[in-house]
Amino acid sequence: MTGAAISIEHVTKRxxxxxxxxxxxxxxxxxxxxxxxxFVALLGPSGCGKSxxxxxxxxxxxxxxxxxxxxxxxxxxxxxxxxxxxxxxxHALLPWLNVHDNIALPFSLANKxxxxxxxxxxxxxxxxxxxxxxxxxxxxxxxxxxVSIARSLVLSPEVLLLDEPFGAxxxxxxxxxxxxxxxxxxxxxxxxxxxxxxVDEALFLAxxxxxxxxxxxxxxREVATPFDRPRDPAVMRSATxxxxxxxxxxxxxxxxxxxxxxx
Amino acid sequence: xxxxxxxxWGILLILVAWEGWVAANDFNPIVMPSPQGVFMDMxxxxxxxxxxxxxxxxxxxxxxxxxxxxxTGLAILTWSSPLLSGxxxxxxxxxxxxxxxxxxxxxxxxxxxxxxxxxxxxxIITFFPSFVFTTAGLRDxxxxxxxxxxxxxxSRRATLRRLALPAAVPNMAIALRLAAAHAILAAMIAEFxxxxxxxxxxxxVTKQEFLTERAxxxxxxATAISVAAFLATSLLERRIRARFx
Ligand SMILES: Nc1ncnc2c1ncn2[C@@H]1O[C@H](COP(=O)(O)OP(=O)(O)OP(=O)(O)O)[C@@H](O)[C@H]1O
Ligand SMILES: [Mg+2]
Numbered sequence: 164m165t166g167a168a169i170s171i172e173h174v175t176k177r178x179x180x181x182x183x184x185x186x187x188x189x190x191x192x193x194x195x196x197x198x199x200x201x202f203v204a205l206l207g208p209s210g211c212g213k214s215x216x217x218x219x220x221x222x223x224x225x226x227x228x229x230x231x232x233x234x235x236x237x238x239x240x241x242x243x244x245x246x247x248x249x250x251x252x253x254h255a256l257l258p259w260l261n262v263h264d265n266i267a268l269p270f271s272l273a274n275k276x277x278x279x280x281x282x283x284x285x286x287x288x289x290x291x292x293x294x295x296x297x298x299x300x301x302x303x304x305x306x307x308x309x310v311s312i313a314r315s316l317v318l319s320p321e322v323l324l325l326d327e328p329f330g331a332x333x334x335x336x337x338x339x340x341x342x343x344x345x346x347x348x349x350x351x352x353x354x355x356x357x358x359x360x361x362v363d364e365a366l367f368l369a370x371x372x373x374x375x376x377x378x379x380x381x382x383x384r385e386v387a388t389p390f391d392r393p394r395d396p397a398v399m400r401s402a403t404x405x406x407x408x409x410x411x412x413x414x415x416x417x418x419x420x421x422x423x424x425x426x
Numbered sequence: 427x428x429x430x431x432x433x434x435w436g437i438l439l440i441l442v443a444w445e446g447w448v449a450a451n452d453f454n455p456i457v458m459p460s461p462q463g464v465f466m467d468m469x470x471x472x473x474x475x476x477x478x479x480x481x482x483x484x485x486x487x488x489x490x491x492x493x494x495x496x497x498t499g500l501a502i503l504t505w506s507s508p509l510l511s512g513x514x515x516x517x518x519x520x521x522x523x524x525x526x527x528x529x530x531x532x533x534x535x536x537x538x539x540x541x542x543x544x545x546x547x548x549x550i551i552t553f554f555p556s557f558v559f560t561t562a563g564l565r566d567x568x569x570x571x572x573x574x575x576x577x578x579x580x581s582r583r584a585t586l587r588r589l590a591l592p593a594a595v596p597n598m599a600i601a602l603r604l605a606a607a608h609a610i611l612a613a614m615i616a617e618f619x620x621x622x623x624x625x626x627x628x629x630x631v632t633k634q635e636f637l638t639e640r641a642x643x644x645x646x647x648a649t650a651i652s653v654a655a656f657l658a659t660s661l662l663e664r665r666i667r668a669r670f671x
Contacts, residue, residue, distance in 0.1 A: 221577050242579045249577045255570030259592050259670045271588060272580040300671070 167234030167241070167321045167354055169197040169220055174229035175379075176215055189215045191379035192229070199234075200352040204365035206415060207375030213358040214252060216380070217324045220356065221249055233322060241322060245273035248320030248353070250328045254311035256299040262286065262310055263295040269318045278317075285313035288343055290336075304331040309340065316347070323355040329364065341367055342396050349393035362411045367399055374414045384414035459639040464646065467639040474628070474640075479647055481624040482613050485541060486655075489548020490609040494602065496549060497556025505564045505590060506582075515561075522554035526612065530619055544616040544624075551612035552605035559601040563594030595670045599663040606655040614648060 176190040189212040197203050205213050218224045219231050222238035233241050241247045248269075256265050266285060270277045286295060289309035299307055312328050329337045341364055348355065348368070359365050365372045366388055374384035386407060390398045398404055431438070441461045448460040455463050468475060500518060504511035526547060537543045567589060575585050617626025625648050632640040 218573075221573075223573050223576060242577050245579045247577055247579070249574070251570055251573065253570045255568065255574045257571060257589070257592070258568055259595075268588070269578050272575065272578045272584050 167236075167246075168199045168201075169195070169322065169354060169356065170230075170232050171195040171216070171219070172230050172232075174216075174219060174226045174231060176212065176219065176224065177227045188379040190219075191381060193381060194229075195373065195382070197354060197356060199354055201371065202348060202355045202357070202369045204357045204359055204369035204372045205375060206359065206362065206365055206372060206411060207380060208377045208415070209360075211375045211378050212380035213375060214326055217249075217326050217356060217358060220322070221247060221324055245269065245275075245318060246321040248315035248318065248323045250308075250311045250315040250325050252326045252330070254299075254307040256307055256310055256314075258299050261296045261298050262291055262302070265299065265310055266313045266317055269314060273318060275318075281317055282313075285317055288347065289313045289340070305333065305336060308332065312340070312344075319351060320353060323353045325355065325357045327358055327360065330360070337361075337364070338396075344368060345392075345394050362408050362415070363399060366404060366407055366411070367394065367396075372411060374411060384411065386411060456636045456638050459642055463639045464642045468643045468646070471640070475643065475647055478623060478625050478628045478644075479651065482610065482617065482626065482648075483651065485544045485617070485624060486548055486609040486613040489545045489613060490552050490602075490605055492545065492549040493552025493605060493609070494556045494598070497553040497558075497601065498560050498598065500553070500557045501560035501564060501594070502586065502591075504561055505586065518554060518557050521550065526551055526615070527619070530616065534620055539620055539622075544613060544621060547616040548609050548612045552609050555604045555608075556598065556601040559597040559604075560594050563597030564590040566597070567593050592670065596663075596667045599659075599666040603656070603659040603663050606659045607652050610648065610652050610655060 172194050174190060174193050175188070177185070178187045178189055180187045193212075193216070195203070195216075205216065207213050215224065219226055220233070220238055222231075222242060231238050257268065260268065263282060263286065267277045267279075267282050286292060289312055291306060291309060291313075294302065294306065299310070302310070308328060308331050312325070315323060315325065315328075329340055332340060345368055357365070357368060366386075370388060372386045372388065373382050374386075375381065376383045388407070389403060445461050448458055451458075453460075500514050504514050529550065530543070530547060533546050534543045537546055564586075571589055571593075575589055580588070613624065614626035614629070617624035618630045619626075621627040621630075625644050629641055629644040629648075632638070632644065
């Protein structure tokens with residue numbers, strides 16, 4: 164078992180905004196406990212504060228109120244130990260490095276020798292064989308996202324934060340990447356928080372799915388997935404899976420649900 | 427051959443008109459030499475031209491390298507510390523706005539009337555674009571990369587070496603292009619005012635001695651190397667930009 168538990172306690176995040184004296188309330192009094200080696204997925208409408216939540220855990224933002232801690236430490240100490248893996252919404256690749264060197268960057272920044280086997284294995288995993296020496300400018304948006312996912316995994320981090328990592332992928336590749344990620348996750352069991360807009364993806368990958376309300380984000384629904392690991396892609400065709408999809412879709416679109424009920 | 431005429435017809439036209447104008451008025455070569463006379467002087471005295479051109483190119487190149495190094499060094503200082511930035515930036519602006527001609531006697535008093543002073547002048551002229559562009563380049567980072575380095579626990583040093591400096595390289599290439607032509611001009615001015623060799627000195631002496639054809643020849647060479655330096659550095663800049671962005 165690897166990983167560290169994440170604890171978000173009564174966190175409120177307010178951003179100052181010109182013209183609004185109160186600022187923008189992105190998150191209000193939110194509490195989430197992610198256990199060690201747990202995979203949690205966050206669903207919620209655009210602008211509800213999902214990325215903000217991940218940035219708080221990554222210590223890129225400080226909470227206005229409340230506390231965030233990882234394994235009992237301040238979130239910044241995890242980054243300082245080079246034990247945090249992050250794939251952001253924008254891939255943040257360095258344009259002057261090729262695919263291999265972008266993926267190997269975390270080694271250099273941690274002052275560790277580059278594990279070429281690990282890098283090669285991840286290139287294989289994300290299906291970028293033959294593109295090792297290509298630079299980001301020569302890749303498609305989806306390929307860049309895959310490089311950024313490989314980079315987030317290369318140091319076998321204690322905590323993995325993924326912000327819509329498959330957003331730019333076509334349905335087939337996305338499904339393939341979901342299956343691959345599920346496979347390596349089941350082996351490594353890194354404490355993971357995934358932000359996604361895909362209900363299927365959340366259910367297939369996570370142990371627990373949280374649905375956030377529109378801004379300011381609050382948890383309005385929580386579902387524990389009952390599927391064994393490692394997961395067979397066949398679970399996505401099971402009746403339980405479909406029921407949970409409907410359940411979460413309703414939670415995400417309350418107006419639709421009311422419309423259905425009224426009919 | 428036809429391509430040569432297509433590309434250079436403007437220059438050829440000027441040369442022909444100039445030759446015709448000098449012939450029509452029957453000017454004395456001291457007053458206004460003909461292109462033919464200038465050309466003859468150049469090919470019959472290659473040693474003088476080659477020697478002085480090499481000296482000027484040497485002064486310009488060493489001074490340019492020094493200027494780029496000083497500019498980059500100062501930019502890194504301002505990047506590392508806001509406190510130093512408050513001292514370095516105004517001093518650099520002040521230094522770059524003093525007319526260089528007025529600095530020559532002071533520098534010559536310190537370094538002597540020699541090549542060291544000429545190189546120092548070139549450094550003073552060329553460090554500023556390098557400083558300004560590199561300072562901006564160190565802060566013009568790829569989107570999200572700063573957050574990435576912070577999340578990966580990069581030290582300040584590693585952030586400079588692996589993020590800020592590579593990100594500044596295209597801007598450094600712009601500075602090189604701008605400074606290269608200035609370096610040759612600065613070297614020639616220094617030689618003109620206080621030198622004992624080089625194209626600037628050659629121009630000063632031949633003008634004084636009414637060797638007008640040679641003075642014109644010197645100008646032709648100076649123009650040619652400035653244009654060559656500009657073209658070479660433009661090419662380099664394009665290559666670097668393609669590699670780093
Ligand atoms: N740096 C910032 N300054 C001001 N406001 C911000 C900042 N970052 C986020 N916000 C605001 O906080 C709210 C939540 O933003 P966030 O990026 O967390 O949303 P999100 O749930 O990730 O949305 P999406 O699904 O579109 O990515 C938004 O209203 C946004 O305008
Ligand atoms: Mg977001």
